[in-house]
Amino acid sequence: MPVTTKTQRTSRFIDPWSYIALGASGLVLLALMGSQFFYKKLVSERVSVEPEASVELESIQLEPRLVGALRIDVRALLPSNTWVIYEIQILDQNGDVIASAMKEAWSESGTWYEDGESGSWSESDLQGGLDVQAKKNEQITVAIAVLEYGNTSGQELEQPVGFKVTVENGVVDTRYLWSGLIGSAILGIIAVIATPISGKTAIAKTIQDSDPSGRATVGGADQLVRVKINVKADETFPRQLTARLVINDAYGEQVYARAMPMHFILGTEDTRRHQLQCFFTLDPRSSYGFHVEVTPDAPVDQTKLTVRDRNHTLVPVEVVHIRPSPLSDLSDHPQDKHP
């Protein structure tokens, strides 16, 4: 059967969904950057609080809002080897506590000796934080209270404790955004990896020689067929390998034959891997035979032929379109053509 062959670079088989998946994580990244523009710093000061007492900051007008919350960040300024239990309190206009959250903060340091070596260490957990939202307009006051203060030897301390307090309004909780960024990026990467191996694997044949072949029903007018040839060779070979690919139709007639240089992709100590990929549309959908011959064949240890039907791509690729020649009916009867 005479066929026409046309080679064309095309974007028609690009899978947009893998880019949409990546776009989703791009959206979260934008949201993460955008969250920096919504908040407003209200208070940033140092306070000193006596044990079993509390210190009030200036009052704040809190309104219900769509984006963000009031964020109170507190950092205890502890001397080494002490601990404190402090509370972030929200007071209403009458001075009553309407919300509170508690933090157990500590700071420790010391020296270590091991096998004749020594050094110093210090560790601490001082930061506390509370995010608050209001359902209605509310005049509130933030207060910091010290519930207990002591040192690591077990003594209670009576000195005041210093705190660095920051209050911001309209703060977005970026913990959700970071997890969303990681989650959607992982899915996007999986989608990108899945695209070249999409569709159905029609032929997957590995032989310890240089001439694999296989036959399968593939193709269709608007379906991409990906042919991949992988070669494992030992190091004693000429740099360039050539793969000759022949495609036969259902009647065993040759519809395509071409020798192409293979690409070197990876080399280890005793194996070198080469690969060649080519793309076809085969019309009509039918049984096709694929035959590969890698030359020179002396260094070839293993050759793998993979044919994927209904495949997609990430980037524009060169596609060989093979379809029956429109004049095939006439050419069978030349006398009709030239009466």
Next chain:
Amino acid sequence: MLTKIFAGAAIAIALLTITAGYTQRSALVLRAEKQDNYWPRHGTGLSGGYRGGTWILLPNRSSYGGFRGGGPSAGK
């Protein structure tokens, strides 16, 4: 197509996390009885709860958990 499912899941994750982050789902809501969505930051847990619209502090919260400092030497 498998990539459609991955893309759908990625979009769902993006929209859910952006909504949760921007509406501050994790914040304490003043005068709301239920604080199910509260997500502590820096290990700062609520030390009370609303009962009939009034904030009730936890009893004995100052000796809560018997905390006597953390760190590598704690518990020795």
